[in-house]
Amino acid sequence: MKDEHKLMIQTLMSRGLVGERELKDIYKTIQQRCEVRDSPTLNEFKNIINKKLREVSMEIRQKPDEDTGEQKYALVQTMESDLGKLTTDYLPQQLELFKKTVGLIMDSPEGMASSTDILNLKLERLTKQDAQETLNKFVKEQWLNQGEGYVWMTGRSIMELEMYLRKTYQPDKCWHCKDMVIKGQVCTQCEIKLHGYCLDRLFTDRRRVCPNCGQHWS
Numbered sequence: 141m142k143d144e145h146k147l148m149i150q151t152l153m154s155r156g157l158v159g160e161r162e163l164k165d166i167y168k169t170i171q172q173r174c175e176v177r178d179s180p181t182l183n184e185f186k187n188i189i190n191k192k193l194r195e196v197s198m199e200i201r202q203k204p205d206e207d208t209g210e211q212k213y214a215l216v217q218t219m220e221s222d223l224g225k226l227t228t229d230y231l232p233q234q235l236e237l238f239k240k241t242v243g244l245i246m247d248s249p250e251g252m253a254s255s256t257d258i259l260n261l262k263l264e265r266l267t268k269q270d271a272q273e274t275l276n277k278f279v280k281e282q283w284l285n286q287g288e289g290y291v292w293m294t295g296r297s298i299m300e301l302e303m304y305l306r307k308t309y310q311p312d313k314c315w316h317c318k319d320m321v322i323k324g325q326v327c328t329q330c331e332i333k334l335h336g337y338c339l340d341r342l343f344t345d346r347r348r349v350c351p352n353c354g355q356h357w358s
């Protein structure tokens with residue numbers, strides 16, 4: 141493997157989740173530093189690395205961010221990852237918290253769990269304060285997002301756990317793009333679910349009506 145490939149892999153490993161614009165800058169820097177003469181596009185570069193990563197069952201994957209729609213990139217395992225092997229630097233009780241949090245998220249129609257509910261999960265060997273610290277660590281390492289009293293999954297955890305999520309929960313499909321949607325918006329009338337960014341695209345004429353049932357979208 142060439143230096144530029146290693147550097148890209150290391151960067152993705154340490155960053156967890158990187159947006160497209162940022163990744164383009166990182167790629168430019170790598171090209172300069174490693175004096176890459178032939179310059180494949182970012183996509184070609186990604187494919188070259190993925191070919192090399194195949195033997196270690198890893199892959200660079202991309203997926204639109206469920207909030208903004210911006211492409212996000214992460215290095216993930218291609219073998220089915222169960223939650224117990226998410227990363228090696230968590231204790232079993234911390235991974236149990238993550239698993240229960242994912243369960244709460246997947247059981248909620250809009251794909252978000254309340255922080256209070258998570259902290260009230262009674263887990264062995266994990267005080268409320270431990271739970272809060274663990275949650276913060278998952279957010280810092282870009283496995284979870286947190287805001288306004290809610291917690292939801294990042295592209296990193298969705299890409300890493302896609303097979304597990306599909307098998308365990310049968311996640312919803314976005315009405316518009318047909319891709320899996322975890323955090324999204326639900327029509328209160330006909331209950332279709334869409335990514336926030338897909339809904340924004342459909343609302344460009346400022347008429348906030350459901351694309352399926354035509355009722356006002358509240």
Ligand SMILES: [Zn+2]
Nearest residue numbers: 314317335338
């Ligand atoms: Zn969508």
Ligand SMILES: [Zn+2]
Nearest residue numbers: 327330350353
């Ligand atoms: Zn509707």
